[in-house]
Amino acid sequence: MVGKKGGFMKGKGEVLLICDGTGFGYGSHCFVGWYRGGVKKRVRAHCKVLMVLGEKEGKRMILGVKVEGCYADERKMFLRWLKRVREKIGEKVKFVADGLYGKSIEILREIRRRGWEAYVKVKEGIWQGVRAKERREAMKAWEEGKEVYKQRYKIEQVIGSLKKSYGDVCGERKEEMAKKVIMMMAILWNMAVLLAIGFAGFRFFLLFSRFVFEVAWLVNSFHNDREFFEHSHTLGLHSRGKPILLR
Numbered sequence: 001m002v003g004k005k006g007g008f009m010k011g012k013g014e015v016l017l018i019c020d021g022t023g024f025g026y027g028s029h030c031f032v033g034w035y036r037g038g039v040k041k042r043v044r045a046h047c048k049v050l051m052v053l054g055e056k057e058g059k060r061m062i063l064g065v066k067v068e069g070c071y072a073d074e075r076k077m078f079l080r081w082l083k084r085v086r087e088k089i090g091e092k093v094k095f096v097a098d099g100l101y102g103k104s105i106e107i108l109r110e111i112r113r114r115g116w117e118a119y120v121k122v123k124e125g126i127w128q129g130v131r132a133k134e135r136r137e138a139m140k141a142w143e144e145g146k147e148v149y150k151q152r153y154k155i156e157q158v159i160g161s162l163k164k165s166y167g168d169v170c171g172e173r174k175e176e177m178a179k180k181v182i183m184m185m186a187i188l189w190n191m192a193v194l195l196a197i198g199f200a201g202f203r204f205f206l207l208f209s210r211f212v213f214e215v216a217w218l219v220n221s222f223h224n225d226r227e228f229f230e231h232s233h234t235l236g237l238h239s240r241g242k243p244i245l246l247r
Contacts, residue, residue, distance in 0.1 A: 015090030016055040016148075017063070017116070018155040019097045021074040024049055024067075025169040026178035044169070047178055048072040051186070052081065053155040056090065060154065061193055063089070065186045067179040075104040082110055094119060096152055102142075108134035117141065119148045162189060 025046040048071070052064035064085075066077045078101065095111050099121035102108070111118045112134060122130060122139035130136050142149055162185050172178040 013056055013090060014092045014094065016151060016154075017089065017093050017095045018053045018055070018152060019050070019078055019095070019101065020053075020152065020155045020159065021048060021050050021077070021100075022159050022163075023047065023070070023168075024163075024178070024182050026175065026181075027169070027171050027173045045175070046070045047175065047182060048074065048077070049182055050074055050077040050081065051155060051159060052078070053158055054089065055151075055154060059193070060158065062158065062186045062190055065183055067182050069175070075101060075107060079104070079107055079110065082107070093117070094148055096120070096149055098152065099123065102135065102138055105132050105134050108132075108138055112137075117145075119145050121149065158189070162186070 023046045025044045047067050048069060050064075050066040050068075051062060054061050054063040064081050066081050068077060078097075093114070093116040095116045096119045102120040102122035108118060108120070118138050119142055120138050121142055122135050124130050124139075130139055166185050170178045170181045172181055
């Protein structure tokens, strides 16, 4: 949880709640199966990040962030975040998300139970139509409220500004530290919003905080270089990303 909903979203009015997932890499690598598992390929290690953006009267704030492993289910991440939200976000809430969330009946039921309006993309399949009541209602709302659904671009702007300012790869080499750094990015973004320092100041604030992160990473890497490269050589990371054929 990043934003304090009781403050920013408190009071009457309409709240737009937008959810989306993204990924942030960190300074390590992992191996994934390739060519039906016969080959292992080294790829950049990354974290799965779920972001929940709230907008009220033109003001935006990140209300929630969950960071888990690279293969975490985005829908389950959002459902866990949603069940922890006990306080009221706003008088009227419009929930906007892509088609991935429209496949989860549990999410649609929880949103309906809270009295929110869901604008989630739901379409009929090639061989099978929409059967569940919750999905039929969501599909109808999506078809009638496509203008609301188009507001998804706002959370993409926030994710883009974070990656442009801090980069899409963290300098940390361990997953737990990378998760903390990603959370700090969202917190700093909210601080810039609360300070209301304008576009130029907002940009400067993000760039300055990135400089602080870079200095901290250089200090940390100076102490861990020897251990990291010894461990990398043991794992065969000296192959420079080329696929390693399993015998």
